[in-house]
Amino acid sequence: MSDLLDFALAPLRTHPTLRQGDRILAAMSGGVDSSVMAALLHHAGYEVIGISMQLFDKKTTRDSDGKCCTLDDFQDARRVAYEMGFPHYVMDFEAKFRDTVIEGFIQGYLNGETPSPCIRCNQHLKFSALMDRANSMDAAFVATGHYSTISLAEGKWHLRKASDAAKDQSYFLFHHTQESLARTLFPLAHLTKPEVRQLGAELGLHLAEKAESQEICFVTQDRYDAFLESEGRDPGRGEGEIRHLDGRVLGHHQGYWRHTIGQRRGLGVASTEPLYVVRIDPDTNTIWLGPESGLxxxxxxxxxxxxxxxxxxxxxxxxxxxxxxxxxxxxxxxxxxxxxxxxxxxxxxxxxxxxxxxxxxxxxxxxxxxxxxxx
CATH class of the missing domain: 2.40.30.10 (Translation factors)
Known part of the structure; x- marks a missing residue:
């Protein structure tokens, strides 16, 4: 066993409630992190069940850099499970994903907001719906490839930043409670991304050098407003005013939901001062601009x-x-x-x-x- 593998396994050995042979549902997206996480748990002697979540109608292959959750990704997850020797299943969560994540994303923009669908997905799918499946399969824990630290001290569970500040994902996990933390594992929390890739190579995984996915998984268009149009969710208010904070009308927009707070480019107005979107008012169909101080x-x-x-x-x-x-x-x-x-x-x-x-x-x-x- 290499020093790195021994280092990676150490927190699992000292986990306060994890026991040898425990059944663990491992959420596998087909990426490097979740694949190494699942392989690491299997190598440590736990009963791993790999789960890939069917969240939306997927394309067969990646057609742009950064997109994730394609059928090719599921094939990568299945191959890892097969090569390591543990079962893998694809579970259909498409209806729940549509109701809780996609609809929330669309409605957020129509409300003049800037939604964060990845957090909603973590909250409602990976650590809610998946925990329900764990219960039905008598699994003691749900494990993911997130970079954040869970610990138990003085009878309370604590959620902290990961060791690697560059990869820390604690911001996306604030919804956790004492109950969910008690049954959640983040086996990669104390590792860096280069270490995770090295572990993948040591464990013989074919995707150790696979590129990371960073885009919103269900938006295949180049712009989110094109996605809203493809969903037929244009609120139909059409052209509206673009106003300066001092009240002047500077121009007109083609949909308030095409803009976000802090936006500077693509505003379509002429000005001698740098202007930013400082407020979006769906009720009056108005975009308000101002200097940076207005932000x-x-x-x-x-x-x-x-x-x-x-x-x-x-x-x-x-x-x-x-x-x-x-x-x-x-x-x-x-x-x-x-x-x-x-x-x-x-x-x-x-x-x-x-x-x-x-x-x-x-x-x-x-x-x-x-x-x-x-x-």
């Missing part, structure tokens, strides 16, 4: 809150992240009577976009998060 805000309101260890009854100090690639910023989270929270930042934040997630951290640990309602 800055010290607070936001968030809805649909989820907390790893229960909702706070009083304001809490933490760090908050408003986008997956944004740094955390010092903030106070203030519970509101209607179940939402107000997030007050110590310093102004740029381009807070309704529909995106805001995630709360303290010293690298995820406390919870929710969906931005407005600012």
């Amino acid at each position: 800055m805000s010290r607070d936001l309101v968030a809805r649909e809150l989820s907390w790893v260890d229960g909702a706070p009854a009083a304001p809490i100090a933490c760090e908050a992240r408003i986008r997956s690639r944004a740094p955390e910023a010092e903030a106070i989270v203030i519970p509101l009577p209607d179940g939402r929270v107000k997030v007050a930042f110590a310093e102004p934040q740029r381009a807070i976009a309704p529909g995106q997630a805001v995630v709360f951290y303290r010293d690298g640990e995820v406390l919870g998060g929710g969906w931005i309602d407005g600012r």
Whole structure:
């Protein structure tokens, strides 16, 4: 056994509740991370059942860089399972994916928001629907290839950032609770991507050097607005005004849902100053532009809150992240009577976009998060 493989297996050996021979449902997309995760668990002696999730009507092959979840990807997952010697199944979650992820994505844009479908998929499919399947198959755990750390201390489960800051995916996992963390495994949390690829080669996987997928899986068009058009979801309001924050009409747009907060290019207006989309108003079919200073805000309101260890009854100090690639910023989270929270930042934040997630951290640990309602 190589030093790297021994290092990779160490957290599994010391896991507080995982036992040798436990049955584990391994979510396999056909990518490098999930394939190495499943192969690693099998190598460690657990009873692995590989599951690929049929989420939408897939094309046979990859037709553009970055797209994922094709039938070729499923064939890669099946081949890994066959070569390692554990079963693999494709399960149909297409209807649930349509209802909870695709419809939410479409409705978000029609509401003037910037949706985050990958988080919704994690929340409703990978760690909800898949957990239900685990229950029906008497599996003790669900495992995925996410880069985030789960630990147990003082009787509580904790969700923290991964060891590799460049690959950390904790922002996308804020919906976890004590109950779900107790039955979830992230075997790659302490590894870097080069180490994962090296492990894939050591374990004999044919896809160790396979390219990563980073695009929204169900949007095969070059632009999301083309996807909405293909779905027949143009709200039909047509041309609307583009206004400056000072009230001037600067031009006209061809659909408010074609624009996002912070957008600067492709606005179709002439101006002597750099202008950005600072507000989208579906009710009046208006896009509002302003200088970069108009993107800055010290607070936001968030809805649909989820907390790893229960909702706070009083304001809490933490760090908050408003986008997956944004740094955390010092903030106070203030519970509101209607179940939402107000997030007050110590310093102004740029381009807070309704529909995106805001995630709360303290010293690298995820406390919870929710969906931005407005600012």
